[in-house]
Amino acid sequence: MKYEKVFLIGNPIAGGSAFKKITKAENILKNKGVSVETLLTEKQGDAERFAKQIKGSKILVIAAGGDGTYNEVVNGLAFSQIPMAVLPMGTTSVLAKELKIPKNTEKAIDIALKGRVQKIHLGRIKNKEKQRLFILMAGIGFDALAVFNVDSQKKRYFKKIAYILSGIKTLLNYAPTELRISNSEIKKAFSAVVCNASCYGGSFKLAPDADLRKPCFYAFLSQTRSKFELALQISGVIFGKHIKMRNTEYFRTEFLEITGDAHVQIDGDYFGKTPAQIEIVKDALNLVFPEE
Incomplete structure (x- = not known):
């Protein structure tokens, strides 16, 4: 042993x-x-x-x-x-x-x-009030607002259904403000998910290139205000077609600065609001993987 x-x-x-x-x-x-x-x-x-x-x-x-x-x-x-x-x-x-x-x-x-113990890289997010590490992703905008809107009692009793209901409610009332996302250049979007891992919301591959053992993030941006187009992008995630859809952007990065007025979630829990900085933290955790 x-x-x-x-x-x-x-x-x-x-x-x-x-x-x-x-x-x-x-x-x-x-x-x-x-x-x-x-x-x-x-x-x-x-x-x-x-x-x-x-x-x-x-x-x-x-x-x-x-x-x-x-x-x-x-x-x-x-x-x-x-x-x-x-x-x-x-x-x-x-x-x-x-x-x-x-x-x-x-x-x-x-x-x-x-299992095999391997070093993995983590994300670190900071805003004006606090900083925290995350292992999976940081969501800014739509999905963070959906997490913010989840009723804690419904979450306890209805589990995943509570998130689905909150997502539907959030989409119906969607009125985003523009975000400015900076690394080596400035990009504009209304929602963003910065992925350290490939899976999202279950087994959906939001960032198919992301890997906990890669020292970088893969960011997916939604650049539309339209509820209908956002709903199409969400369905695109389900069917693995989202990366090539219009008004989206997908790229690799190690650092992002996000300004604007939006909610933020990390690893499925509410974090706070923007502005925020997100950076990769290399070799930060020993994690057990299944033997290949």
């Missing part, structure tokens, strides 16, 4: 039966002879705080939850040598889909213990 101890950081209300799955995972680990300590979150920020307190060598942290839980653990473990594995059980668990981690608890635990 290459790990002397495993810390299982879990969100007991993620998805539906998360607490049962976390307990099952704990039992699987113990049956394999692994020393395990389970840390259950009660409120936002707990997972990050738990991760920051973990020290030592030959230690593995398994983040059990959805993308919000993963983001917190990432912010707690970044720049340490302690690897992170994921156990999917959240509303979407996009990171698990990116890594091809199965929902089956036994198989996911097996990958966590036996």
